[in-house]
Amino acid sequence: MHSDCLFCKIASGAFSTEFLVETENLVAFRDINPAAPTHVLVIPKRHIPSLARLGPEDQHLMGEIMLAVKQIAEQEGLDEGFRVVVNTGPDGGQSVNHLHFHLLGGRSLQWPPG
Ligand code: 5GP
């Protein structure tokens, strides 16, 4: 855990955040500033700064995260569809430097994003 990382602290349970899913390797929780009726963040427990810093050892973890996204989309009743976003780096608009997958749904989403 990186002691100065917000999402490491959330993953460790430091803020008693409600988890929609928790496994040995990941947690999912609702975004504090939702951009859609369903806005969930799925993160690895291990500190990975961004998608640009993935290594070959993360292959299984990334599959686990995608399956968790699918499971949460089902739980949330997103039968009409949803979007998964991974903002990466300054140009990608990443504001928290701990890898996270946004799951957005519950309304019709526009494309392309800004
Ligand atoms: P990014 O901009 O890095 O792709 O996404 C970071 C997300 O984390 C934003 O959507 C923001 O609302 C969310 N966020 C920031 N701080 C907190 C927090 O303390 N708790 C929760 N649940 N979400 C947060």
Ligand code: ZN
């Ligand atoms: Zn972290």
